[in-house]
Amino acid sequence: MKIGHLAKSVGIDIQTVRYYESQGLLTEPNRMENGYRDFPVDSIKRLQFIKKAKLVGFTLKEIKELLAIQVTKDKHTCQEVKNFTQIKLDEINQKIKKLTEIESALKKIHSLCCGGSEKASHCSILQALES
Amino acid sequence: MKIGHLAKSVGIDIQTVRYYESQGLLTEPNRMENGYRDFPVDSIKRLQFIKKAKLVGFTLKEIKELLAIQVTKDKHTCQEVKNFTQIKLDEINQKIKKLTEIESALKKIHSLCCGGSEKASHCSILQALES
């Protein structure tokens, strides 16, 4: 399977495929006589895996680690894999919590600002966050 | 307050403080006779806000805008501030929504995994990412 076909069927850029290969996220494909890359069919799955994992907030480095676990499944335990996602889950929940704090601070400013004539001269996002 | 003290009390690097100043996230501090920066006390709050906002995925540019929101009657009209905070609120809610989606997707696959010490060949997290 040529790179263009692969890229298209996954919905990413050709350059990105080559980039992923260069970063070790795809194993080096065979070459055809003319030098073109000849990807095995399951590269599609692998790229879809990468895409999905990226979508849920994994970095390429992390994805590489995940892929390494994936290809040597019998050398790793469910516990390892589960720990990995647990850490990510914790991170995401932390983020949601902080965002909610910022949101309510902003909301406060937002509602403060429609009263018109009252003194609001010192109101900033920093002060709104304090209380 | 000297830069080292400030940096330490917020838990970031001195260089980073100077970088933020250079990017306009901190207002230019006064200088002491010897040329050392003399930060006002509330720089701590400002930096803590930056830290928090960064953690939840705001870029420095966005943080700069957030910090610039001040309900100052003499500088902005109520309309302006209100419009701006509304836009930012929408952005934040978008972020929360996205993160929540990612969280539930991750949670779902996370809960499928047995987490046991057996080999990950059957691991449902990996299967879920594959499919």
Next chain:
DNA sequence: ATTGACCCTATAGTATACTTTAGGGTTTAT
């Protein structure tokens, strides 16, 4: 035979957000 679509490598560029280095001057404690 030539156009257009495809493939190749290597290198450089982009954006964000630092971090490090080089080469200094200043303060504080012993």
Next chain:
DNA sequence: ATAAACCCTAAAGTATACTATAGGGTCAAT
């Protein structure tokens, strides 16, 4: 007085994740 600890600027380097460019070869169709 001298060493450790602190401060300064300016510029270069790093990491992430691409994206673009230059310069060229290959393939299918008209």
